[in-house]
Amino acid sequence: MKRKLIAAAVAGTLAAGPALADLVIPDLSYRTGPYAAGGTPFSDGYQDYFNLLNARDGGIGGEPIRIIECETGYNTEKGVECYESTKGEGALIYQPLSTGITYQLIPKATVDQIPLHTMGYGRTSAANGEVFNWVFNYPANYWDAASVMVNYLLEQNGGSLEDKSIALLYHNSAYGKEPIRTLEQLSKLHGFEFKQLAVDHPGQEQKSQWLQIRRERPDYVLMWGWGVMNQVAVQEAANINFPMENFIGNWWAGAEHDVTPAGDAANGYKSLNMNRVSDLPVFNEIKTLVHDAGNAAGDGSNLGSVLYTRGMYAAMLASEAIANAQKISGVSNITAAQMRDGMATLEITNARMDELGMSAIGPEFSVSCQDHGGNGLGIVQQWNAIDKTWVALTDYIAPDDSVTTPLIKEDSAAFAAENNITPGCL
Amino acid sequence: MFYREAGDFKTSYVADSQTFPLKLDKVGFWVTMMVAWGVIPFIITDYWASALLVPFLIYAIAAIGLNILTGYCGQVSLGTGGFMAVGAYACYKLMTSFPDVNILIHIILSGGITAAVGTAFGLPSLRIKGFYLAVATLAAQFFLVWLFNKVSWFYNYSASGQINAPERLVAGFAVTGPASPAWAQYLVCLFFVTLCAVIARNLTRGSVGRSWMAIRDMDIAAEIIGVNPLRAKLSAFAVSSFFVGIAGALFFAVYLGAVEVGEAFGIQKSFLVLFMIIIGGLGSIFGSFAGAAFLVLLPVALKIVGVDWLGWPTDLVAHFQLVIVGALIMFFLIKEPHGLAHIWGLAKEKLRRWPFPY
Numbered sequence: 001m002k003r004k005l006i007a008a009a010v011a012g013t014l015a016a017g018p019a020l021a022d023l024v025i026p027d028l029s030y031r032t033g034p035y036a037a038g039g040t041p042f043s044d045g046y047q048d049y050f051n052l053l054n055a056r057d058g059g060i061g062g063e064p065i066r067i068i069e070c071e072t073g074y075n076t077e078k079g080v081e082c083y084e085s086t087k088g089e090g091a092l093i094y095q096p097l098s099t100g101i102t103y104q105l106i107p108k109a110t111v112d113q114i115p116l117h118t119m120g121y122g123r124t125s126a127a128n129g130e131v132f133n134w135v136f137n138y139p140a141n142y143w144d145a146a147s148v149m150v151n152y153l154l155e156q157n158g159g160s161l162e163d164k165s166i167a168l169l170y171h172n173s174a175y176g177k178e179p180i181r182t183l184e185q186l187s188k189l190h191g192f193e194f195k196q197l198a199v200d201h202p203g204q205e206q207k208s209q210w211l212q213i214r215r216e217r218p219d220y221v222l223m224w225g226w227g228v229m230n231q232v233a234v235q236e237a238a239n240i241n242f243p244m245e246n247f248i249g250n251w252w253a254g255a256e257h258d259v260t261p262a263g264d265a266a267n268g269y270k271s272l273n274m275n276r277v278s279d280l281p282v283f284n285e286i287k288t289l290v291h292d293a294g295n296a297a298g299d300g301s302n303l304g305s306v307l308y309t310r311g312m313y314a315a316m317l318a319s320e321a322i323a324n325a326q327k328i329s330g331v332s333n334i335t336a337a338q339m340r341d342g343m344a345t346l347e348i349t350n351a352r353m354d355e356l357g358m359s360a361i362g363p364e365f366s367v368s369c370q371d372h373g374g375n376g377l378g379i380v381q382q383w384n385a386i387d388k389t390w391v392a393l394t395d396y397i398a399p400d401d402s403v404t405t406p407l408i409k410e411d412s413a414a415f416a417a418e419n420n421i422t423p424g425c426l
Numbered sequence: 427m428f429y430r431e432a433g434d435f436k437t438s439y440v441a442d443s444q445t446f447p448l449k450l451d452k453v454g455f456w457v458t459m460m461v462a463w464g465v466i467p468f469i470i471t472d473y474w475a476s477a478l479l480v481p482f483l484i485y486a487i488a489a490i491g492l493n494i495l496t497g498y499c500g501q502v503s504l505g506t507g508g509f510m511a512v513g514a515y516a517c518y519k520l521m522t523s524f525p526d527v528n529i530l531i532h533i534i535l536s537g538g539i540t541a542a543v544g545t546a547f548g549l550p551s552l553r554i555k556g557f558y559l560a561v562a563t564l565a566a567q568f569f570l571v572w573l574f575n576k577v578s579w580f581y582n583y584s585a586s587g588q589i590n591a592p593e594r595l596v597a598g599f600a601v602t603g604p605a606s607p608a609w610a611q612y613l614v615c616l617f618f619v620t621l622c623a624v625i626a627r628n629l630t631r632g633s634v635g636r637s638w639m640a641i642r643d644m645d646i647a648a649e650i651i652g653v654n655p656l657r658a659k660l661s662a663f664a665v666s667s668f669f670v671g672i673a674g675a676l677f678f679a680v681y682l683g684a685v686e687v688g689e690a691f692g693i694q695k696s697f698l699v700l701f702m703i704i705i706g707g708l709g710s711i712f713g714s715f716a717g718a719a720f721l722v723l724l725p726v727a728l729k730i731v732g733v734d735w736l737g738w739p740t741d742l743v744a745h746f747q748l749v750i751v752g753a754l755i756m757f758f759l760i761k762e763p764h765g766l767a768h769i770w771g772l773a774k775e776k777l778r779r780w781p782f783p784y
Contacts, residue, residue, distance in 0.1 A: 031741030
């Protein structure tokens, strides 16, 4: 049995061997398991946009794009397997959409010199480009998110959070623990009481956490949740009659599928978003050129949803970086190292977003060798259960850089010391 | 025709008690060892190491460990994931506290620490048996995962709660950390697999192993003929946890390089290793290898066939994987309750009688 399987595996790797001269984009997606609800629309959007570029423009700069999808199931072991099986194909950029896999890939991708784009997730201190030369997390990161939330609450409370209590309900993993340090810092700064409530993977069991919330009645509950945890939390909040407008999720806890299971009870639930959700012209192009041509990545039902839009936004940032890299290097079939240069000098302007049919999908920002993090802006949106839409309550809110920047410095310096990295630009 | 004992005379006790009494087995063993040590390190690629061989070898160690406890001594354990976590965190603390000490020593010490923890959690086995013991070890699993999440000393107070393996060298070559070459990772794992398999094989053939098996087959009878259940059960827990701890340390330091306790060492890991020994064969060292190979290689093989050859959607293949692996487990349990090791034994028996079966 074993020998047969090895033979099959050998044959498989041989068959998958020949690398063609095109732009290779691996998509480490997850369409199965407890996190599939979030992974599926993101991956659909990510792939559909590249398929649109292939169908409309023949790729980027005349070079066709080849997507290799690999199912990770949000599992780090499978993520490593996916990374190893795709990196030899000439992969230009990785987007694992999982903080756990990101932690796994940061050292590997650095050694293999392949850029990693962890948009609004992953290791926050990767914003320091001098230490993390190959990792990018623009346009925003977790510590920005925590700070944006607190800034929003400050504004709601007339500039002071003294005597308020804020609880953080988080996924008990590297992902959920990321904002704790920032929130502790902010609680010292603004004088609010900060409580932590951990929810274990996969997050279906939250009775005791909500019992505690019911007993202690914090003024606000912030949530770092993902996958099935979000739906359960919204339902549990409804069960204990927690005021929904005081319950704010981060940008991974604010999609349609998180709130619809709770029905009308979810009305008023708030979350952050790093991209705007609206009826963009680009969706029509995807509909006609990709979906109607039978090339939809999934079943096509996610078009325009929050996470679909974000996946498409991620693909747009990647394709703009590829175009930028082609411009800098003068060749159309770029390498991973040229891709990194393209990302490190990326500039996204309103004019360019209009041109792409994605007006104001995200903020304007630019990346530099030192700053891989973008400007960290986020909006607050609220769920309207009657119309089944997310309504943006605010414009882009800026994070408090005076709090996050020293933390990023400190954490990246610790990483550099651990791994004998001399900070500097490549 | 093959595997004949005829003409294979043993003239001394030493010759009679060797591990592989038949010449063909001996040749097969040495050929496998030569390929594993002499050929594979030269042709191994990153993909083969990190997707197939390194996890296979590490799971084989864990399966041998659990097989000693469950297969040989009859004590059902669902705490394998937790004990692997002990090995991993012990290795991490040792690596970061004593950076100048050789990593191989750290890995063995992590095994020792896990053995101590395993023995402590094995104490209830003196009073409770069967399903009740399984529940007690399940409690150990959840307690240990909770502990490594809760007490930040274990992960050196890092903000994310992750542990990351720093680079450590053996004889000038990196074996942990991202820059370690595939062959170095493979050789380190192979070294420990060989060591563990030889130790396990010889332990189970000796008086210790016999006392374990006596306890497994009927503990009251064993006690009457003079087997000390305290010593037998606790030694099984200690030896088993030692191996599982080594597997956990390798899993963290060599294979993944960064782990998060809940995700890497959760209850599903305990079940995975338990499935390995059930499919491979309870009470068999070969079965531990066969079971580990089956459950590590099968999903990868199915993925290659489904996604790369047939071009099916990845989610469909992932769902099919669950169906096929589940169906195969049921098939084996019904058709061959003694596992792959028994199929292997039957095949040898058939070969022996070929071409004149009776």
